[in-house]
Amino acid sequence: MAKQKEIALIMGSKSDLPLMEGAFKVLDEFGVGYAAHVMSAHRTPERAAEFAATAREKGFKVIVCAAGMAAHLAGVMAAHTILPVLGIPVASEPFQGLDALLATVQMPPGIPVGTVTAGKAGAKNAALLAIAILALSDKGLAAKLKEFRAKQTAQVEAADAELQTQLASRG
Ligand code: RP5
Numbered sequence: 001m002a003k004q005k006e007i008a009l010i011m012g013s014k015s016d017l018p019l020m021e022g023a024f025k026v027l028d029e030f031g032v033g034y035a036a037h038v039m040s041a042h043r044t045p046e047r048a049a050e051f052a053a054t055a056r057e058k059g060f061k062v063i064v065c066a067a068g069m070a071a072h073l074a075g076v077m078a079a080h081t082i083l084p085v086l087g088i089p090v091a092s093e094p095f096q097g098l099d100a101l102l103a104t105v106q107m108p109p110g111i112p113v114g115t116v117t118a119g120k121a122g123a124k125n126a127a128l129l130a131i132a133i134l135a136l137s138d139k140g141l142a143a144k145l146k147e148f149r150a151k152q153t154a155q156v157e158a159a160d161a162e163l164q165t166q167l168a169s170r171g
Helices: 014-030 045-055 073-079 098-105 120-135 139-169
Strands: 007-011 034-038 062-068 085-090
Touching: 007 014, 007 045, 007 120, 014 034, 014 062, 014 085, 014 120, 014 139, 045 073, 062 073, 062 098, 062 120, 073 085, 073 098, 085 098, 085 120, 120 139
Parallel strands: 007 034, 007 062, 062 085
Antiparallel strands: none
């Protein structure tokens, strides 16, 4: 049986795909099912609204949106669903993502968007945050998330140990 797609990854343009690949990678590593689509708050407004309005009944639990410039995608999606919506601001010229950050994060009270780090780190963090939301009701996923954190901690500690060895060898 096909895996239930629990996370919807929506990008405002196909040009956002290289960034969104980071989210695919994390979700693949955790074995979480997802769907990915190109939809725009401005270029395909009806399609974006319809997707958000029907996402919950289709079994999605979190919607992640990546968009640049006047990044209204996450906000528009959030306006049409009670699912948690996470927004990744994408950097573009000439404001290097500050425009997308403000458009994504500055939602009016009542319609929240969980805005993550801009750019590539944001794609990874959005996937991890979506996993953390699913892990509230999925013990297997919670265990994987703890394992991920422990491994990450060990990597940083190993990097520090390596640095200390290098510094010591300088005398
Ligand atoms: C946004 O505008 C997209 O999310 C993309 O980040 C940006 C530029 O879009 P393209 O001109 O590359 O299609 O809607």
